[in-house]
């Protein structure tokens with residue numbers, strides 16, 4: 001059995017609701033890559049940066065909260081795209097605040113240049129950083145952010 005590499009930072013990545021539809025969902029906002037391709041790009045960059053990752057997608061608010069709780073000790077950092085929950089889920093906001101693991105929020109699109117309801121993020125203020133508007137590169141910037149943290 002191979003021993004886990006304890007020198008590697010561990011990053012848990014959560015894709016929220018509707019991100020399983022990437023590739024066909026509003027390509028102008030979200031790009032043309034499928035979720036599998038997005039995950040391949042994340043894994044490749046993580047490998048190059050020497051990070052260990054686990055990636056999950058779920059459409060369910062409660063599952064996101066459970067995952068934040070469950071992975072809080074395993075992860076050195078968490079990257080989350082909460083999808084539309086960003087704009088109104090105080091439950092996810094409270095979970096992020098409660099776990100004391102650094103969480104970075106990402107968005108493929110520029111939420112500040114779309115419909116008014118999207119320009120509000122209730123989760124942002126409890127996150128360590130927010131990257132948005134660069135499609136898959138928003139996630140890659142979040143990986144780099146964690147690489148540069150002590």
Ligand code: DQA
Pocket residue numbers: 017018019081082083084085086106107108109110111118
């Ligand atoms: C999103 C932006 C949200 O407003 C939207 O509901 C999503 C995706 C993004 O990645 O740009 O599902 O989080």
